[in-house]
Amino acid sequence: MGPDLNSxxxxxxxxxxxxxxxxxxxxxxxxxxxxxxxxxxxARSTISMALAExxxxxxxxxxxxxxxxxxxxxxxxxxxxxxxxxxIGVHLSREHVHIMxxxxxxxxxxxxSIALGLDYSPEAAGGAARREIRKIxxxxxxxxxxxxxxxxxxxxPIAPDGRVQRASIIxxxxxxxxxxxxxPAVEAPIFADNESNCAAIAxxxxxxxxxxxxxxxxxxxxxxxxxxxxxxQVITGIAGAGGEFGHMTLDPKGDLCRCGNRxxxxxxxxxNPALATASRLFGREIATEELLRLAxxxxxGCRRLIADTAEIAGRGLGMIGAILNPGLIVVGGRGxxxxxxxxxxxxxxxxxxTLIKREDVPEAQxxxxxxxxxxxxxxxxxxxxxxxxxRRRLA
Amino acid sequence: MGPDLNSxxxxxxxxxxxxxxxxxxxxxxxxxxxxxxxxxxxARSTISMALAExxxxxxxxxxxxxxxxxxxxxxxxxxxxxxxxxxIGVHLSREHVHIMxxxxxxxxxxxxSIALGLDYSPEAAGGAARREIRKIxxxxxxxxxxxxxxxxxxxxPIAPDGRVQRASIIxxxxxxxxxxxxxPAVEAPIFADNESNCAAIAxxxxxxxxxxxxxxxxxxxxxxxxxxxxxxQVITGIAGAGGEFGHMTLDPKGDLCRCGNRxxxxxxxxxNPALATASRLFGREIATEELLRLAxxxxxGCRRLIADTAEIAGRGLGMIGAILNPGLIVVGGRGxxxxxxxxxxxxxxxxxxTLIKREDVPEAQxxxxxxxxxxxxxxxxxxxxxxxxxRRRLA
Numbered sequence: 001m002g003p004d005l006n007s008x009x010x011x012x013x014x015x016x017x018x019x020x021x022x023x024x025x026x027x028x029x030x031x032x033x034x035x036x037x038x039x040x041x042x043a044r045s046t047i048s049m050a051l052a053e054x055x056x057x058x059x060x061x062x063x064x065x066x067x068x069x070x071x072x073x074x075x076x077x078x079x080x081x082x083x084x085x086x087x088i089g090v091h092l093s094r095e096h097v098h099i100m101x102x103x104x105x106x107x108x109x110x111x112x113s114i115a116l117g118l119d120y121s122p123e124a125a126g127g128a129a130r131r132e133i134r135k136i137x138x139x140x141x142x143x144x145x146x147x148x149x150x151x152x153x154x155x156x157p158i159a160p161d162g163r164v165q166r167a168s169i170i171x172x173x174x175x176x177x178x179x180x181x182x183x184p185a186v187e188a189p190i191f192a193d194n195e196s197n198c199a200a201i202a203x204x205x206x207x208x209x210x211x212x213x214x215x216x217x218x219x220x221x222x223x224x225x226x227x228x229x230x231x232x233q234v235i236t237g238i239a240g241a242g243g244e245f246g247h248m249t250l251d252p253k254g255d256l257c258r259c260g261n262r263x264x265x266x267x268x269x270x271x272n273p274a275l276a277t278a279s280r281l282f283g284r285e286i287a288t289e290e291l292l293r294l295a296x297x298x299x300x301g302c303r304r305l306i307a308d309t310a311e312i313a314g315r316g317l318g319m320i321g322a323i324l325n326p327g328l329i330v331v332g333g334r335g336x337x338x339x340x341x342x343x344x345x346x347x348x349x350x351x352x353x354t355l356i357k358r359e360d361v362p363e364a365q366x367x368x369x370x371x372x373x374x375x376x377x378x379x380x381x382x383x384x385x386x387x388x389x390x391r392r393r394l395a
Numbered sequence: 396m397g398p399d400l401n402s403x404x405x406x407x408x409x410x411x412x413x414x415x416x417x418x419x420x421x422x423x424x425x426x427x428x429x430x431x432x433x434x435x436x437x438a439r440s441t442i443s444m445a446l447a448e449x450x451x452x453x454x455x456x457x458x459x460x461x462x463x464x465x466x467x468x469x470x471x472x473x474x475x476x477x478x479x480x481x482x483i484g485v486h487l488s489r490e491h492v493h494i495m496x497x498x499x500x501x502x503x504x505x506x507x508s509i510a511l512g513l514d515y516s517p518e519a520a521g522g523a524a525r526r527e528i529r530k531i532x533x534x535x536x537x538x539x540x541x542x543x544x545x546x547x548x549x550x551x552p553i554a555p556d557g558r559v560q561r562a563s564i565i566x567x568x569x570x571x572x573x574x575x576x577x578x579p580a581v582e583a584p585i586f587a588d589n590e591s592n593c594a595a596i597a598x599x600x601x602x603x604x605x606x607x608x609x610x611x612x613x614x615x616x617x618x619x620x621x622x623x624x625x626x627x628q629v630i631t632g633i634a635g636a637g638g639e640f641g642h643m644t645l646d647p648k649g650d651l652c653r654c655g656n657r658x659x660x661x662x663x664x665x666x667n668p669a670l671a672t673a674s675r676l677f678g679r680e681i682a683t684e685e686l687l688r689l690a691x692x693x694x695x696g697c698r699r700l701i702a703d704t705a706e707i708a709g710r711g712l713g714m715i716g717a718i719l720n721p722g723l724i725v726v727g728g729r730g731x732x733x734x735x736x737x738x739x740x741x742x743x744x745x746x747x748x749t750l751i752k753r754e755d756v757p758e759a760q761x762x763x764x765x766x767x768x769x770x771x772x773x774x775x776x777x778x779x780x781x782x783x784x785x786r787r788r789l790a
Contacts, residue, residue, distance in 0.1 A: 157720075157751070159760055166755045214633070228719070230625045237720020238609070239751045239760035247750040248714040259750055319643040323718060324623070325552075325632020355642040355654055356552070356634045360561045365554055365634035 005059050005084045005104065006148055009390060017042055017050040022059065022080065026388045027205065029106040030063035030077040051078060059084050063105070080104040085148040088186070089383030090129055091195060092154050094118065094169060097125050098377070101136050102384045104148060106206070110136050111377070119172045122181045130185035147188040151386030152178050153198035153379040157241040162192055165239060169223065169258070191386040196243055197234045198382025199332055199374070200227035205385040207373030208330045215328035216320060217372070218245060220313055220335030220342070222275075222288065224266040228324065246270065248316055269313035271335055274305035288334050295341055306338050307345040314349025321354035321367065332372035343371060400454050400479045400499065401543055404785060412437055412445035417454065417475065421783045422600065424501040425458035425472040446473060454479050458500070475499040480543040483581070484778030485524055486590060487549050489513065489564060492520050493772070496531050497779045499543060501601070505531050506772070514567045517576045525580035542583040546781030547573050548593035548774040552636040557587055560634060564618065564653070586781045591638055592629045593777025594727055594769070595622035600780040602768030603725045610723035611715060612767070613640060615708055615730030615737070617670075617683065619661040623719065641665065643711055664708035666730055669700035683729050690736050701733050702740040709744025716749035716762065727767035738766060 008015075008022040015023070020040045025031055031039070037047045054060040063079040082103040089100040095118055101110040114128045137144045154173075157165040162178040164170075178192040193201075200217040203209040209217075213232040219225045224246030228235040235242040246266030247259050254263025267273075271288055278286040278294075281301060286294075295302040317329065329350075335342055347369050351357060358366055374381060403410075403417040410418070415435045420426055426434070432442045449455040458474040477498040486493040490513055496505040509523045532539045549568075552560040557573040559565075573587040588596075595612040598604040604612075608627040614620045619641030623630040630637040641661030642654050649658025662668075666683055673681040673689075676696060681689075690697040712724065724745075730737055742764050746752060753761055769776060 159756065165751065230630055231628065233626065235625055235719060238722035238762065239720055239756045241720040241751045242718070244717045244720070244750050247717045249710060249717075249748045252710060252748065260752075261748060261750070315644060315647060319714065320718060322639045322642040322644075323637070323715060324630060325634055325636040325639070327633035353644045353647065353656060355639050355656070356560065356636045357655075361554065361634045367633065 004057075005080070008059065009148060017046050018054055021047065021050050021054060021078075023390075025060060025078060025080050026104060026390070029205075030079040032077045036078070061105075079106070082107060083146075085146045086142060087148055087384050087387040088133055088150045088188075089380050089385075089387070090150060090152045090182070091198070091377075091380040091383055092125055092152065092170070092173075093195070093379070094155060095120070097128050097132075098380045099129065099132050099136065100377070100380050100384055101140065101142075104388065106388070108381075108384075109140055109142075111380070112136065119170065121172055122176045126181040126185050129182060133186065144187075147186065149189045149191055149387035149390070150182060150186050151198070151383035152182060152190065152192040153195040153383040153386070154178060154192060155195045155379075157194055157237075157239065157244065158192055159240045160236070160238075162190075165241060189387075191390070193234070193236070193382075193386055194225075194227070194240060194243070195379035195382075196225040197227045197236065198380075198386060199372070199378035200229050200234055200243075200330075200382070201385045201389060202374055202378045202382035203330050203332070203372055204229060204232070205388070206381065207378070208370050209328060212328050214326060215330060216324060216326045217243070217330045217332055218313070218317055218320070219333035220270065220309065220331065221333035222271055224270045224313070224316070225333075226320075228326075245316060245320060248319065250312075250316065265312070265316040269309060269316055271309060274302075274309050277305055278302060292334070292337050295338060303341055306335075306341050309335065310342045310345035311349045314346045315353045317346070317350050317369075318353030321350060321356070325356060326367060329367060329369045330372045331369065332375060332378060334375055336371045337375055339371070343369070399452075400475070403454065404543060412441050413449055416442065416445045416449060416473075418785075420455060420473060420475045421499060421785070424600075425474040427472045431473070456500075474501070477502060478541075480541045481537060482543055482779050482782040483528055483545045483583075484775050484780075484782070485545060485547045485577070486593070486772075486775040486778055487520060487547065487565070487568075488590070488774070489550060490515070492523050492527075493775045494524065494527050494531065495772070495775050495779055496528075496535065496537075499783065501783070503776075503779075504535055504537075506775070507531070514565065516567055517571045521576040521580055524577060528581065539582075542581065544584045544586055544782035544785070545577060545581050546593070546778035547577060547585065547587040548590040548778040548781070549573060549587060550590045550774075552589055552632075552634065552639065553587055554635045555631070555633075557585075560636065584782075586785070588629070588631070588777075588781055589620075589622070589635060589638070590774035590777075591620040592622045592631065593775075593781060594767070594773035595624050595629055595638075595725075595777070596780045596784060597769055597773045597777035598725050598727070598767055599624060599627070600783070601776065602773070603765050604723060607723050609721060610725060611719060611721045612638070612725045612727055613708070613712055613715070614728035615665065615704065615726065616728035617666055619665045619708070619711070620728075621715075623721075640711060640715060643714065645707075645711065660707070660711040664704060664711055666704060669697075669704050672700055673697060687729070687732050690733060698736055701730075701736050704730065705737045705740035706744045709741045710748045712741070712764075713745050713748030716745060716751070720751060721762060724762060724764045725767045726764065727770060727773060729770055731766045732770055734766070738764070 008019045061081045063077040082105040085104045091098040098113045164173045166174045217227045226245040227243040248265045251263030257264040403414045456476045458472040477500040480499045484495040493508045559568045561569045612622045621640040622638040643660045646658030652659040
């Protein structure tokens with residue numbers, strides 16, 4: 001028999017040509033033979049032999065997705081065989097467990113959300129995941145034996161060993177190891193990362209950062225978070241707390257933050273102050289979606305609240321610019337749904353506060369600040385991509 | 396004849412075992428055969444054959460430096476043959492051109508400084524470098540034909556193509572291309588990077604960060620600067636302005652900075668405010684060395700000035716901690732010469748303002764904050780290491 005997908009995926013950096021091709025297809029979806037040669041540095045003839053071997057083993061298929069870049073004839077593309085395996089993504093958000101089933105060719109098969117209420121327990125999440133995963137495989141008529149891995153996106157920093165750090169937004173999970181929660185639920189390798197790091201991986205795999213190896217994701221929602229990608233890898237930090245932009249100290253004498261510090265960026269650059277002011281103004285609770293709708297419809301007060309949020313966020317982002325000088329900043333979170341109402345003042349504020357100004361440098365050295373492609377389910381998609389990219393395996 | 400050092404150094408990532416061994420020796424100095432096998436992932440037998448071939452070609456020698464790690468018999472170590480080639484490092488600081496000659500085995504042969512005065516021109520620097528390099532080779536009885544490359548450390552951000560950015564501290568150099576300045580002076584590849592990035596490379600090659608692939612260098616001197624190293628590579632940023640920590644906006648309504656923004660960290664966290672206050676106090680100009688001496692001798696005012704500098708620097712560093720969560724922070728610049736008088740309040744302030752506190756995480760996930768090994772000539776040593784590591788070649 002030919003090579004098996006799981007062993008090829010585990011073959012690490014110094015792998016055979018087959019393992020290197022599989023690794024790239026798992027990360028990028030459909031890829032042409034020419035691109036595989038460029039990405040691996042292997043000769044075209046070596047790539048052709050590896051592709052033939054992998055097709056014989058039914059690990060890959062010629063992809064329906066064709067490439068229409070440039071003016072030439074579309075090149076044949078290859079992708080992992082959808083039947084060769086499946087991945088589960090799990091996103092543990094504040095009140096919900098979200099679950100996604102996808103095949104290894106990057107196609108989403110199914111997506112579900114289970115409401116567990118505020119401060120749900122790890123046991124509740126593990127149990128719900130076990131039941132839902134079993135149900136999803138039964139509904140789809142698929143065998144759970146094809147599961148190549150489970151990726152978990154968590155709303156807080158996760159230590160390299162899988163332990164949730166204190167600074168998590170679900171206090172009941174501090175100190176819990178993600179592995180202990182999900183190992184009883186699944187017989188497959190478990191991968192885990194912070195939800196913003198997962199969102200960055202989703203944007204890199206399918207979204208606004210495809211083809212970009214160096215970028216920053218900056219999320220504006222009811223919190224502020226983000227991720228840093230350098231040379232195609234997320235900078236997780238020694239304790240898993242890289243990219244915690246919301247906890248930059250903007251004002252050391254400012255209000256107390258849930259993290260125990262004062263004057264964190266999140267207190268003023270998240271949507272919370274805008275929502276609180278709007279709620280006071282309207283005499284009833286205004287949620288994010290309504291604030292965005294009112295602003296889109298032209299309500300000057302709501303527009304100003306979004307612009308003020310953008311101004312402060314842009315100042316924080318300007319500091320990130322001085323520190324990292326990234327080529328691309330992807331703005332995510334539901335704040336990005338405000339479109340130009342947020343993006344224009346944000347970019348203006350970034351320009352005012354950062355070191356390298358647009359006019360200082362030629363086009364190729366300017367930062368691009370763009371909206372993310374995903375807002376609703378970026379972390380969940382990233383959890384799937386975590387498996388496809390085999391990052392931060394918990395063992 | 397055997398392989399030639401220059402072609403082996405240029406052999407890139409997909410090289411022969413010989414090229415991979417040479418690359419590692421050029422980066423690390425003396426290395427044992429066992430370490431070479433680990434670092435390359437090649438079999439011990441392959442390493443032995445490559446070492447034999449390289450010794451035959453006189454590219455490497457068995458090193459006098461022996462390894463006394465652990466209790467076992469010291470392993471034989473190998474290094475590039477000092478006679479196989481030389482490197483020149485050049486540091487362009489505010490008023491001086493510093494030049495260092497080293498051999499490829501990482502030994503410094505000669506070091507000189509030429510005073511050119513404030514705002515010296517690129518022509519003056521290029522001419523001085525040409526004359527001095529010729530003189531140094533003559534004095535040492537070495538042939539300039541052995542020169543494998545020239546590394547240039549510059550006091551300001553440098554674009555990927557070698558152009559000095561506007562935010563440089565030598566205004567007369569804005570827009571000048573480093574390549575155009577030094578190409579007429581030398582017949583060898585030219586490498587260039589920001590002085591703080593070079594300092595980080597020096598600490599990684601010889602200093603406080605040896606063996607560490609992920610760290611932050613934070614320099615406190617009459618300016619504030621730094622560098623970020625991730626997976627063994629400096630994050631240079633799209634316009635060469637990565638690690639410009641001194642230009643984080645601490646107070647958007649603060650004083651005007653030389654960069655054109657307001658309230659930059661450098662205005663309050665560099666040694667300048669302390670020097671200005673001390674000068675006023677003593678009624679005469681107090682330079683950095685005297686401030687440090689007075690503090691060391693117990694002058695309470697000078698001690699407080701250094702502690703205040705450390706407090707603000709620690710706040711900025713705390714933000715860098717929230718963004719990058721590094722495992723190691725190396726504090727450099729002449730501020731670090733104050734020792735515990737600076738380091739203790741700096742670490743305390745970092746702890747107060749950053750997200751992940753010491754008590755939150757086990758020892759292995761805590762940041763270490765340490766003094767750099769070099770302060771006087773870290774950028775110059777880094778310019779030499781730039782050649783040895785073959786980074787950011789300007790072509």
